[in-house]
Amino acid sequence: MIEAIYIEEAVRQHRRTAEILTRFPKARLIPCERYGEVFNPRSQDFKIQKRRPALILAEKFDNFVLPTPDGFGIGGTENYYFSHMLNCLYDCRYCFLQGMFRSAHYLLFVNYESFMDAIDSTLDKSTTDKTVTFFSGYDCDSLALETVTGFAEAFLPFFRERPRALHELRTKSVNIQALLKTEPLDNCVTAFSFTPAEISEKVEHGVPPVKRRIEAMKQxxxxxxxxxLRLDPLIYHGRFESNYRRLVNDLFAAVPAEAFHSVSLGAMRFPKAMFDPMVKLYPDELLLAGPLHPSNGMVTYRREVEEEMTQFCRSLLGDYLPAEKFFHCAPWS
Amino acid sequence: MAFRTDHHLTGSVNIVTALPAEARPLVGHFELRSSRTDPFSVYTNGDSSVRLIVSGVGKSAAGRAVKHLAGLFDSTGSNAWLNVGIAGHESLPLGTMVAAHKISDEKTGRSWFPPMVLDFPCETATLLTVEEETDDYPDNALVEMEAVGFYATASDFSTHELIHCLKVVSDNRREKKLDGKSVSELITAQLAAVESVVQSILQLSAELGKRRVVPRQLKDFLEQWKFTVTQSHQLEKLLRRWEVIFPKADPFEAASPESRNGRDVVQLLSRQLAEASVEAEQL
Known part of the structure; x- marks a missing residue:
């Protein structure tokens, strides 16, 4: 799967680096000073790299924990996100990462302990006794590369000892073994994002089928x-209503409503600065061709289409979940 | 005069060698013909999809040759670039071919990393570009004199995935084959491997070129209505989307009846595209 691994010299001897390298005995190992030499140069083609992404093992020095945009949250008053990895195993055509980063390589920061220290500092600085929420899976999928990164295995025990913190693991993966082999945590929400199977099959390349993800949720x-449950992005199409109805029915037929901590909805939308490079990569992609339009620095569906989709799905979900479980955690909404 | 052949759909590759002895086997293999000699010797094949330039020795010369070749041919950003030449290595047998996965400048310490997106028919390694010939072989790297100048300059004209270096070992601690005849023989022995890399990067070049094809009706629109520079860019994007969403509908017919000027055209096409309905099966 991974044929080339770039390794910052500073983390060559790191315990986590050694563990990861044992999984890829045949990979070519390429030393570098700083990950930016590989990840950041101009004139890289995300689409070509995505066919054979390399792994970059690096150390992060700052900005471990960042505040989420205003209004983004699942019930807590203080909300932060952290990214142990940049880029994703999957290749969803709507993913903003392909418009945000120049490189499709998986950039993994192996110094998890520095993230943990920053989370502790954030908790210490918190002015209230209320829950502080930490989102992972904003710049990557939280679980998809678990067998390589050991991210959940490292962070679940950490959050278990910090009940004031609420951790959201955002994912499309069915790679849930790390969770199944430990006792459940009340303060860790595994949040699965979905589009209907008819859409997922076409635009979520490499993502496990909807049925398998529902099965993982059930387990x-x-x-x-x-x-x-994250219906994000909501994708407008001809049989939008029947396809989303089937998805929601299938979800709640398999998973008891009581298991859901929260649900959020968000129509497909992009900052224009990310959308334009995405279209350059995929000029023939119908999903990106329309029916979208630019508005206030964003590229979105028309307002009435957005509202129609959101209201419809909200009403579907309202049959199963009370209003207090609905939250707003779609970026750029 | 610049060559202006359109290779959007077939791809194109620019090969840079330092020495005439490195170039000769490639010129023969790819059936290239001399097209000019001043200030650099340049060769092209029949449809100009394969070009070769002899840069002379050193990273500065390699960089100048890249600039020269980029100026001669369309610089659409979809040309592939390949540096083929000889290099020294502490222990690898003479004749071994290696592709670069890292290129370091001995003088500045700066490095470049060609993305490993191809099936190379050989091992990959670090190249160390030095200022002068040396018998001092670095650990685990090939030593040569052009790759940094080549790669750094080519990356101004093309995407990194399309720029690669292939080096054939010509000397090690025990022996050297540095005369012109020997160098040509070393390269000749690796022509099949070079060919396979050329074919791979031609495919990438073609793929990139296809992404940048101008919508076929853009010219008609620009002749029919007056557009500002901003509007013409908007129009190009709209026509691209139109081809994807309404492949069977003529945007010119859709725009003609109501449009008085470029602004009307942009608004009309935008509105129709924003109201399009997409079926899941079409995605």
């Missing part, structure tokens, strides 16, 4: 893990 629910 987690049976073990007592709190779940999140």
């Amino acid at each position: 987690l629910a049976e073990r007592g893990w709190p779940l999140g």
